[in-house]
Amino acid sequence: MILVTGGAGFIGANFVLDWLAQSAEPVVNLDKLTYAGNLDNLxxxxxxxxxxxxxGDIGDRALVAELLQRHRPRAIIHFAAESHVDRSIDGPEDFVRTNVLGTFQLLEAARAYRDGLPEPEGRRFRFLHISTDEVYGSLLDDDPAFQETNRYLPNSPYSASxxxxxxxxxxxxxxxxLPVLTTNCSNNYGPYQFPEKLIPLCIERALAGEALPIYGDGRQVRDWLYVKDHCTALRSVLANGTVGEVxxxxxxxxxxxxxxxxxLCAILDELHPRAGGAPYRGQIRFVEDxxxxxxxxxxxxxxxxxxxxxxxxxxxxxxxRKTVQWYLDHRAWVGRVADGSYRQAGA
Incomplete structure (x- = not known):
């Protein structure tokens, strides 16, 4: 048994789906179902x-403690987080509450649980914390890629939290x-991503004939990671990572x-051409950074x-290409997100 936090969100849901597609080991999935949590994903x-x-909320220590005692998981996989930079700029308090205080409460519950486990269960227990490369700050064009030894220089309320x-x-x-493992991932993309993020936002706006907003000059560079590759990496870390390492x-x-x-526009031109054949890239617009x-x-x-x-x-x-095809094939999922009806499932 494993306990996954935030398992109805984008990365967490993909992890749960992949885990149960490859293993019979049960999953307890704890999610608060904020706007980004979607039971349709599951x-x-x-x-x-x-x-x-x-x-439930990771900040509810009594609830987490009860789940740990009832289900006795061998690991906690901690995805639950507020994660959108723009939202953190507009409302940083939610990010501090969930990402900092929520993680603290979860750690306290995990520590008490681990301390009460008999051996060898206590020795085998793991707490896998999923984080972001944004904690390292920003690189110049000719800087080497982030390594685990880079110092932390967060620049947004999200990355600071x-x-x-x-x-x-x-x-x-x-x-x-506490036997922890930490991972810092680059920009994820793939199925079930909430359409506030760049790739699904551009797909949906392109299909609607609307402008595709690109911040500044559009030359900000990201390292892109397909979400299912991220899930495979996390399983590898859980199975073979060294306790205490990042x-x-x-x-x-x-x-x-x-x-x-x-x-993305080129793929849409091929898979879902516009009426009249005009290329989608003509909808790209630069907006204030x-x-x-x-x-x-x-x-x-x-x-x-x-x-x-x-x-x-x-x-x-x-x-x-797989991501664009998924969004074309799952218009009902997109529609329920767009009109907000997906939230009724968790009401």
């Missing part, structure tokens, strides 16, 4: 006894011996935001590869 698991969904949670996780290992997870696919939008916009992220995943043998299975081109 519709394929309906009726599966291996999946136990619980609506994640950096704080990373420090708490490390402190609980150093102070209490592992960067990247897709080795640096692209500017403008290049991403243009590649957001405050504190990091110029470049790039991730060196060499440590993870050396430790576990993991490599991404998808190139950016193959992953992006």
């Amino acid at each position: 519709a394929g698991l309906q009726g599966r006894p291996e999946h136990c969904f619980v609506r 994640k950096a704080a949670s990373d420090h708490l996780v490390r402190a609980y290992y150093a102070t209490y011996g 592992y960067n997870i990247g897709g080795s696919s640096e692209r500017t935001n403008l290049e991403v939008a243009e590649a 957001r405050p504190g916009h990091d110029r470049r992220y790039a991730v060196d995943a060499g440590k993870l590869t050396s430790a576990t043998g993991w490599q991404p299975a998808e190139s950016f081109e193959t992953g992006l």
